Amino acid sequence: MENSIILQRLLRRGRNEKLIKQDRVKKRKKILMITAENKEINSFRKKQFNNFIQITMPYLAGFIDESKYDIVLIDEYNQRIPYDNHFDLVAITVNTPNAVHCYKIAENFKQQGSKVVMGGPHVTLLPEEAMSYCDYIIVGEAEETWPKFLEDFYNDCAKEKYMCDDIPSLRGLPIPKRNLVKKRFLTKGAVIATRGCPYKCSYCNLKQIYCDSFRTRPIEEVIEDIKNIRSKYFVFWDDNFFGDIEYAKKLMIELRKLKKKWAAQVTLERCQDEELLKIAKEAGCIYFFVGLESFSQEGLNSVNKGINNVDKYKKIINLIHHNGISIQAGIIFGLDTDTKDIFKETLIACNELGIDGATVSILTPLPRTPIYEQMKNEGRLNTTDWTYYNGKTRVAFKPKNMTEDELYEGYIWFRKQFYSIKSIWRRLRVSKANILYNLAMNLGYKLSI
Template sequence: MKKKILLITPENEEINRFRKKQFNNFIQITMPYLAAFIDESKYDITLIDEYNQKIPYKKQFDLAAITVNTSNAEHCYKIAERLRAKNTRVVMGGPHATLLPDEVGKNCDYVLTGEGELIWPEFLEDFYNGKARTRYACETVPDLKNLPISRRDLIKKRPFSKGAVFSSRGCPYSCSYCNLKQIYCKPFRKRPVQEVIAEIGTIKNKYFVFWDDNFWGDTDYARELMKELKALNKKWAAQVTLDRCNDDELLKLARSAGCIYLFVGIESFSQESLGSVNKGINVVQRYKAIIDKIHNNGICVQAGIIFGFDGDKRNVFEDTLEICNNLGIDGATVSILTPLPGTPIYDRLKEENRLLTGNWSNYNGKTEVAFLPKNMSKEELFEGYMWFRREFYSIRSIFTRIKKSRVNILHNIIINLGYKLAVCNI
């Protein structure tokens, strides 16, 4: 007899309001990917993404699986409480479960820690046979060969943004605010090129995004993949480090393979701030030359920018806006520095008694400040961050930056207006 399983991509109301108006919110890939491991002779699958769907609490399920990020942890615990009240068993995994399994374990029936390729199918088989353990931990580094293709057919109401795929896992670097080293096995790993190409070929949309943490973490592999990708005639974006963009051959190959946007973690225009979080691979003096090089190859720059470093003073917001306008930065994903549990910066701020709250909902990097900044109040940090977002996505700034960039102008305008609507919606 089949069991009914509910897969949930959680999103609390505060973050949902923040993201809802943007045009470029691609589906989170975790649950569609995990769905591909499920034996449908044993399970009926329902996939819910709270970005645009409601959890069907009135229906009965045997098992619910929730992927837990830190900022959604409290929200996930409330979901689990409602489901368990109806005798639905709940299993949790994801970054927060990996970092704080004891805490998460108090709010569900089963906890999976680490990468899921091996332990997720094992758990599903054990649960089906009535012998599931309360804890499953990834103790063997998963091989990324022969992986199943994400179940995009289960995704509802996302006709233009369900095209997400990953080709590698991990990042060679160790920025102190990032938790990748704590949640993934250490080796940087790649999927076989032809398997990635085959999966991309199943994406019906012309546009897709690579969900890799660092798409150019291995440039030889990336070159091989992009050469094969060119024949598919698709348009795509990916996340890379700025230092790898100082390679004309790599950029030309990316453009010829259909790349229109690169997300680069600029983070700050202060070398002191970058050094304080172990991001010395970014050299501020090289920013302009590298960004010009990206633009000259017909690719837009989506800059990751973080406010709240110890070197940031009250003038950082205006200075950053001026520099972004002068460089023609096409778009920016702006965040407040967030000390995620398990990271070096969390440990340091905790030791310095600068953490302001233990409520994980405040650790979202978008709507709350979770720590005491060094050179301004938490209110000044938040107000400055919001000022920057409004000004960066003002009509004046949008056209100043696009005029400077002159790259993919139509896409650029659409994406900028999408972010502008999101800012206005807060």
């Protein structure tokens, strides 16, 4: 009898331990996902009113099984990191100018007992550096490695490093969890349709952070994603929306039915196709972001941007404006051929061509890019403090034909002059595209400056 009682107790204890173990497995873990932004960049960006969200974290959140994880999404653009809360896992996407800031965030959470995983451009460029500041890293594109890591972490068997070994397909991607994005409305609509770029500009790190293959997402899936955006306005977050012209045309024909307004990044030489421009306008396009970079052909050639032909700028830009689409020009100062005259020459050219808006940057030699290696070999890098590599508030290298101060002061002078009332008036008179929208955007930039 006594042996029977003991046996029953042992069986009950075994069942209880099994139930406790199962309950532990079923318990959801808390994950904090951070789009980091240091104070210096945040102060610069907050003055500009048309900043769309960084889509990475809402997109990666779409892969997460919410029966296993409670998700908190924080974007430092307009939110504070909840250091006082406990999280099982903290995920941080790291770009180069925010790397030092991200490492400090990771240190803080690790001291509190949280595990930290990092991914993004800087982690992919310098994985060994990043690994010394966190528990896990995800290198390269994450469509296959991120879900695998999440499953392994949930089951307490995560590895330190997850590498992208195969080229991920863009088929079957999840809809970004935009409901997790707070304090945004008009600027939470960002969409991925393609990935990669056919070109190899020496200052660009796309070839180092992505698999070298231009890919497209199934059109029906892109359209479904766009339908998920409540706002009338959105942007394509692609590096080169016209990388495959026939695909772009088919997508935009379907997009016409949604009657939304949008912008996309394209290369100027692809805009010589008037049928493409007409379809884009009918589909709701109001803006192209175009990487003009420079009005010096010698400067463009020096950074392997020979696809831009300065002699054709006027003809192609007129064609874009004629089709009712505005141009936000990407402009870079500090190329090796630039002299102190470049700032005034660029302003004159922008006014004459009716460039609607400009995103102006200081040349930034990002790690592992050809221009970084060149400047490193020439002893022209000022620092490896990645905070200097933001292209907006600091100069990270020694220019060839001017001092660092002259480059920075010329860059600031151009921004102020470009968004002066005189320049705004001249440019809008030439462009005549989306006048009211352009006026509001230009005045917004003027107030920020």
